Amino acid sequence: MDDFMTPLLSIKNVNKQFGDGCDTCLQQEKDVLIKNFCPVCGTVYSCQDITFDLYPGEVLGIVGESGSGKSTLMRCLYFDQDVTSGEAFIRSYKDGKANMFEESAQQKRYIRNHVLGKVYQNPLLGLRMNFSSIGNIAEKLIAAGNRNVGHMEDRGRALLTHVNIPTYRMKEAPKNFSGGMQQRVQIAKALSNNPPILLLDEVTTGLDLSVQASVLDLIKQLQRELNISIIIVSHDLGVIRMLADRTMVMLDGKVVEQGLTDQILEDPQHPYTQQLVHSLV
Amino acid sequence: MENILTIKNIAKSFTLHNVNKHIKAIDDIDIYVREGEFVGITGKSGSGKSTVLKCIYRTYLPQSGSIWYDSKKYGPIDLAYATERQIIDLRKNEIGYVSQFLHVMPRTTARELVQQAILEMGHGRESAEQEAEKMLRHFELDPALWDSYPATFSGGEKLRLNIARAMVKRPRLLLLDEPTASLDNSSKVKVRELMEQLMAEGTTMLGIFHDLEFMKNLCHREYNMQNGRLITRVEMLDV
Ligand SMILES: Nc1ncnc2c1ncn2[C@@H]1O[C@H](COP(=O)(O)OP(=O)(O)O)[C@@H](O)[C@H]1O
Ligand SMILES: [Mg+2]
Ligand SMILES: [Zn+2]
Numbered sequence: 001m002d003d004f005m006t007p008l009l010s011i012k013n014v015n016k017q018f019g020d021g022c023d024t025c026l027q028q029e030k031d032v033l034i035k036n037f038c039p040v041c042g043t044v045y046s047c048q049d050i051t052f053d054l055y056p057g058e059v060l061g062i063v064g065e066s067g068s069g070k071s072t073l074m075r076c077l078y079f080d081q082d083v084t085s086g087e088a089f090i091r092s093y094k095d096g097k098a099n100m101f102e103e104s105a106q107q108k109r110y111i112r113n114h115v116l117g118k119v120y121q122n123p124l125l126g127l128r129m130n131f132s133s134i135g136n137i138a139e140k141l142i143a144a145g146n147r148n149v150g151h152m153e154d155r156g157r158a159l160l161t162h163v164n165i166p167t168y169r170m171k172e173a174p175k176n177f178s179g180g181m182q183q184r185v186q187i188a189k190a191l192s193n194n195p196p197i198l199l200l201d202e203v204t205t206g207l208d209l210s211v212q213a214s215v216l217d218l219i220k221q222l223q224r225e226l227n228i229s230i231i232i233v234s235h236d237l238g239v240i241r242m243l244a245d246r247t248m249v250m251l252d253g254k255v256v257e258q259g260l261t262d263q264i265l266e267d268p269q270h271p272y273t274q275q276l277v278h279s280l281v
Numbered sequence: 282m283e284n285i286l287t288i289k290n291i292a293k294s295f296t297l298h299n300v301n302k303h304i305k306a307i308d309d310i311d312i313y314v315r316e317g318e319f320v321g322i323t324g325k326s327g328s329g330k331s332t333v334l335k336c337i338y339r340t341y342l343p344q345s346g347s348i349w350y351d352s353k354k355y356g357p358i359d360l361a362y363a364t365e366r367q368i369i370d371l372r373k374n375e376i377g378y379v380s381q382f383l384h385v386m387p388r389t390t391a392r393e394l395v396q397q398a399i400l401e402m403g404h405g406r407e408s409a410e411q412e413a414e415k416m417l418r419h420f421e422l423d424p425a426l427w428d429s430y431p432a433t434f435s436g437g438e439k440l441r442l443n444i445a446r447a448m449v450k451r452p453r454l455l456l457l458d459e460p461t462a463s464l465d466n467s468s469k470v471k472v473r474e475l476m477e478q479l480m481a482e483g484t485t486m487l488g489i490f491h492d493l494e495f496m497k498n499l500c501h502r503e504y505n506m507q508n509g510r511l512i513t514r515v516e517m518l519d520v
Binding site: 004005055058213214217220221224245246259260262263266267269270271274275278 | 295297298299335339340341342364365366367368369370388389397
């Protein structure tokens with residue numbers, strides 16, 4: 001198989017539940033669940049049997065209403081939370097033979113610093129608000145083993161320039177910045193170590209429309225230039241339409257449909273997707 | 282000559298769950314296209330022409346039947362069952378689609394839009410720049426517009442850009458969904474000129490044109506549709 005057809009990241013049967021489950025929800029069909037929730041024991045099944053591939057250089061969109069499990073999935077992929085069960089393989093890590101969820105804490109840190117970058121909806125989660133912007137990037141570079149101050153400064157400056165943070169503000173702390181600028185610093189930070197995979201969770205949600213557009217433009221531009229693979233999560237199908245090559249639709253912790261983005265938009269199969277597309281136009 | 286496209290028994294209907302509707306769009310469609318041909322689909326609005334093209338491009342998922350395409354990279358491949366990744370690859374490198382609608386990318390200038398089409402095929406930046414300029418010039422898009430955003434363009438300008446972007450790739454198979462419908466006459470002539478040139482270079486085309494005059498002396502075969510079905514097939518001999 002050629003490079004184009006080989007996934008960079010393969011996710012297989014990922015489950016994430018909050019709670020231990022009970023006889024009712026564990027033994028029987030999941031029909032007993034109300035949305036993703038067991039009415040008997042209160043267990044929440046946030047991600048159920050999620051399987052997908054991410055290919056080199058593609059943008060994969062994940063869309064679904066709030067509570068459908070998108071952010072939980074992103075948190076599991078970035079090791080912010082542990083999965084309940086499931087596997088994930090990265091082609092460039094140990095030849096794609098190691099389930100990254102079962103790696104040691106140290107190896108997980110390595111993957112987080114070298115293979116993945118993540119941008120959160122809430123900049124407080126991705127940035128140290130009191131560090132300088134360039135310091136935020138240095139932090140990530142140091143975590144990946146860099147020690148050369150001159151090199152780190154150069155890299156930080158280049159990255160921040162790339163995301164349109166003016167040179168004279170690079171020493172400033174993100175807490176002084178607008179929401180759009182904070183997201184751009186977060187993106188620069190996530191790209192510090194040239195990860196092949198970028199995870200974006202609702203990165204434009206809550207921003208003014210024009211600021212939203214400029215952040216999306218930036219993402220598109222970076223994706224083109226760096227040819228990285230991106231998973232972009234949004235409740236907003238408009239965002240997905242703008243960026244994603246392929247799209248996965250989530251509802252109540254499950255993937256209900258996936259396909260080429262134009263197919264999802266023009267020929268949605270699942271009632272929920274149809275409703276979502278309908279409300280877009 | 283070999284068939285580049287053999288469509289057998291394609292059917293497509295839409296189930297709209299939220300309004301409890303089932304719409305039969307096309308049924309029992311057989312079409313073949315030989316390499317290097319120009320094949321036209323005609324029929325009234327609503328007869329299913331675009332649905333056929335969208336099934337080939339996989340914007341629609343066909344329900345049944347097969348769409349055999351003779352790919353340069355994959356050999357014979359059924360587009361109805363190809364993986365999404367294969368479809369993405371084929372769209373980048375072999376199969377083009379032009380409609381009246383331009384899907385603009387944000388913050389992308391006209392020039393970049395055309396360049397990208399070439400870049401995604403793996404060509405170098407320099408040749409992309411040259412080819413893009415050539416194509417923009419051919420379509421007489423005002424050079425003052427080359428570096429501005431298409432969102433601000435007039436309908437005709439957008440359309441010319443759209444066609445330029447698809448044609449610059451010199452696809453093996455080009456699907457055309459009434460691209461000239463809203464164009465003025467001189468633009469139509471431009472499109473036709475370029476189609477002739479592409480054909481001479483080996484591009485095969487399957488197109489819907491309202492204006493039959495436009496297809497005259499270009500078309501090898503015409504399929505006429507009515508109510509989602511093919512009614513007639515006419516072979517034109519003197520092309
Ligand atoms: N820490 C948690 N404890 C319990 N339930 C949680 C927790 N985190 C998420 N959930 C639940 O998991 C489901 C998926 O949430 P989330 O992944 O945030 O959805 P989305 O990102 O699609 O809005 C929701 O029902 C949510 O309440
Ligand atoms: Mg979320
Ligand atoms: Zn239970």
